[in-house]
Amino acid sequence: MKTIVISAPGGPEVLHLLEVEDPEIQDDEVLIKVAAAALNRADTFRRKGLHTPPPAGSSPYLGIECSGTILAVGKKVSRWKIGDQVCALLNGGGYSEKVAVPAGQVLPIPPGVSLEDAASLPEVACTVWSTVFMIGRLSPAETFLVHGGSSGIGTFAIQIAKYRGARVFVTAGNDEKLAACKNLGADVGINYKTEDFVARVKEETDGKGVDVILDHIGADYLQRNLDILNVDGRLLLISMMGGAVTEVNISCLLARRLTVQVIEGQLKIFPIPMAAPVHDSTKLGSSGCSLVQGKQSAQALSVILDSQVEPAILKFKTRMTQVNSGQLSSYQKENNEFTMTLRA
Structure with missing residues (x-):
């Protein structure tokens, strides 16, 4: 399969399209044929060598969310079947034609959201739901x-x-x-x-x-x-x-019983117990730069591998997957899994 690799830490010029072996799935994983992968700030940090190395056993390639069609399922997987169209939160590998994903990180595509646009949902949906509602109890x-x-x-x-x-x-x-x-x-x-x-x-x-x-x-x-x-x-x-370094007056924590929680670092301080226009092909690297500079307002980048293009050149579409409140039917959390339902 083809994937995007980083030749060395640096700017967009270090990204290259390379032919590599197909991933092998474990018993609790599924193999997805990638339709689109979203561009996240974490990808640009990893390209620069600034991001924490992925956990052992993770894909060595870029891309932390994608959408596509399931090509194969592991022996212990019962929820998903070959041919299902899904989106997924990844431990890397989204910028590839195929990616192996733990079944528990795979999500159904909500009705009314296209296969390509769904690539931009897992990271924001999981982050917001787990942070704001499960932890923050809004x-x-x-x-x-x-x-x-x-x-x-x-x-x-x-x-x-x-x-x-x-x-x-x-x-x-x-x-x-x-x-x-x-x-x-x-x-x-x-x-x-x-x-x-x-x-x-x-x-x-x-x-x-x-x-x-x-x-x-x-x-x-x-x-x-x-x-x-x-x-x-x-x-x-x-x-x-x-x-990361500052000085604060912590008296307000006690006076108003405030909670400060650093989500990724797991540090806890408890005082008491939209659819944007489509833009045609361009360089992935340029998109990565503008994302870091904050120019990709209200947009998610769906990256589509094209075997006919030159190394480090991808076709991508700039979209915003807008979940209008009028279309939103329900959000459910069952068995620690997040399900979003939309009305057509």
């Missing part, structure tokens, strides 16, 4: 702030939080991004470049603050996030784009 009628509302995580978080009855606040860097967030259901949009989001949140909540914050900035926002959490508020950190 409930109907609570208030929710997501920083970077026009990002992939942000756009998904807006829609599901709004559907489940929360009042949704977002921050973004320009009015165009804020308009996109409002179109997805955000109640309050804050341009962090021209407004003080602390003052605006306090104004909108009569000084109480919000109940849950989903943050990827880290150090730069930590004190300000704590300042705008309501009593029993929960701060969920999923990245540290604004740095």
Whole structure:
């Protein structure tokens, strides 16, 4: 099969298309013929050599989510069968024609979502659901702030939080991004470049603050996030784009019984027990650069391998898989598996 490999840590020029052996599946895995793979920030970090090495036994190739058709199933797999169209969260290997995936990381494609667009769902869906709802326990009628509302995580978080009855606040860097967030259901949009989001949140909540914050900035926002959490508020950190070292006044943690949880690092502090236009073929590397620079607002990149193109040149379509609240029928969590249902 063909796959994208990294010749050495560096820029887009280190990506190459290479012929490699097909993956072999274990008894609890399925083999997927990849239709599309989404481009994530983690992929660009791994290309640069900045990302934590994948766990032992993971695919050595790029790509942490994909969609496609099941070609084979392991002996212990009962839920899936050959021919099923699915999407999946991966331990690598999405930028390949085929990928072996543990059956528990495979998801059905929701009705109304195309096979290609479904490649952009697993990472954001699993991150938002597990973080905001399973860990953060966001409930109907609570208030929710997501920083970077026009990002992939942000756009998904807006829609599901709004559907489940929360009042949704977002921050973004320009009015165009804020308009996109409002179109997805955000109640309050804050341009962090021209407004003080602390003052605006306090104004909108009569000084109480919000109940849950989903943050990827880290150090730069930590004190300000704590300042705008309501009593029993929960701060969920999923990245540290604004740095990892800062100084904070922790008295508010005790006074308002706040919870700070760093999701990936597993550090816990408990004071008490949309459809965008399609763009034709271009270089994957260029897309990776613009993603890092924050230019791919409200878009997921579905990458499609083409055996006729030159190394490191892929066809991709830039889309946003928009789950309109009017189409959304239900979200279910059964046996630790997340199922999303849409009305046609």
